[in-house]
Amino acid sequence: xxxxxxxxxxxxxxxxxxxxxxxxxxxxxxxxxxxxxxxxxxxxxxxxxxxxxxxxxxxxxxxxxxxxxxxxxxxxxxxxxxxxxxxxxxxxxxxxxxxxxxxxxxxxxxxxxxxxxxxxxxxxxxxxxxxxxxxxxxxxxxxxxxxxxxxxxxxxxxxxxxxxxxxxxxxxxxxxxxxxxxxxxxxxxxxxxxxxxxxxxxxxxxxxxxxxxxxxxxxxxxxxxxxxxxxxxxxxxxxxxxxxx
Amino acid sequence: xxxxxxxxxxxxxxxxxxxxxxxxxxxxxxxxxxxxxxxxxxxxxxxxxxxxxxxxxxxxxxxxxxxxxxxxxxxxxxxxxxxxxxxx
Numbered sequence: 001x002x003x004x005x006x007x008x009x010x011x012x013x014x015x016x017x018x019x020x021x022x023x024x025x026x027x028x029x030x031x032x033x034x035x036x037x038x039x040x041x042x043x044x045x046x047x048x049x050x051x052x053x054x055x056x057x058x059x060x061x062x063x064x065x066x067x068x069x070x071x072x073x074x075x076x077x078x079x080x081x082x083x084x085x086x087x088x089x090x091x092x093x094x095x096x097x098x099x100x101x102x103x104x105x106x107x108x109x110x111x112x113x114x115x116x117x118x119x120x121x122x123x124x125x126x127x128x129x130x131x132x133x134x135x136x137x138x139x140x141x142x143x144x145x146x147x148x149x150x151x152x153x154x155x156x157x158x159x160x161x162x163x164x165x166x167x168x169x170x171x172x173x174x175x176x177x178x179x180x181x182x183x184x185x186x187x188x189x190x191x192x193x194x195x196x197x198x199x200x201x202x203x204x205x206x207x208x209x210x211x212x213x214x215x216x217x218x219x220x221x222x223x224x225x226x227x228x229x230x231x232x233x234x235x236x237x238x239x240x241x242x243x244x245x
Numbered sequence: 246x247x248x249x250x251x252x253x254x255x256x257x258x259x260x261x262x263x264x265x266x267x268x269x270x271x272x273x274x275x276x277x278x279x280x281x282x283x284x285x286x287x288x289x290x291x292x293x294x295x296x297x298x299x300x301x302x303x304x305x306x307x308x309x310x311x312x313x314x315x316x317x318x319x320x321x322x323x324x325x326x327x328x329x330x331x332x333x
Binding site for chain 2: 186187189190191194199200201202203206207210213214217218
């Protein structure tokens with residue numbers, strides 16, 4: 001670890017939660033978190049920090065990541081784990097906003113989530129849509145409503161916005177020749193969501209996750225879609241998730 | 246026989262599921278869903294029990310023929326054995 005690194009201790013509001021992050025100046029997370037800087041009284045509700053020793057250790061365990069990427073990913077994981085205490089969870093997905101509603105497209109890495117939300121931007125217009133978070137948006141229950149939030153942790157493409165938007169629906173995608181979307185049953189939805197979020201460590205945390213999932217699923221629709229890369233994919237997804245198909 | 250340690254039963258949006266927690270999560274990566282009688286039998290296996298005990302419990306709780314109860318219990322035990330959730 002170089003000696004001349006300045007450590008930044010800053011307050012942020014992320015997904016509506018008072019957050020403190022201790023990070024290294026000009027590294028990835030410090031730069032990405034700047035739009036989320038906020039003032040608040042008292043101690044943060046969530047704290048993210050990776051000390052030098054842990055960082056060096058993690059960096060040697062993950063040689064395919066740069067040391068900056070290690071700090072970025074581990075602060076993100078810390079946020080997502082503590083988030084469970086605030087009626088929220090992270091879903092590995094790309095979240096696009098159109099007409100004041102957030103549409104989440106989830107799948108294992110490499111399937112084409114970002115490609116699909118990119119098609120939405122092309123079809124519905126860049127001026128009418130934006131990417132709330134391209135990799136790990138946060139879903140949170142606030143006053144009985146389901147919101148989706150952008151966070152500074154947004155994967156390779158850095159696309160994120162500091163905003164909270166009502167959830168329209170969650171859609172699990174897979175590649176197919178023809179575009180076809182349908183709702184899935186609760187059991188399948190739970191299984192797919194559990195596979196695209198951080199697995200909680202311990203029974204207490206699992207209970208928190210299942211509790212928030214219970215409330216979110218009672219209010220939200222979950223779909224699966226086979227999609228290709230044509231414009232029709234975005235149109236089919238939009239119609240399907242708005243009950244027009 | 247009884248259910249192995251480290252599995253949590255919860256009802257999520259009306260669906261009863263079982264997920265691993267702690268060290269059980271290392272060897273069992275998935276999730277099991279249970280219908281109403283499955284959830285009932287699960288609770289009867291949280292303590293030491295045997296196949297006949299489960300059949301009797303099902304007959305006490307539900308108004309079904311003995312054949313159906315046996316069938317239900319055997320299918321349930323098969324599912325648990327396949328997922329390696331049973332300590333026998």
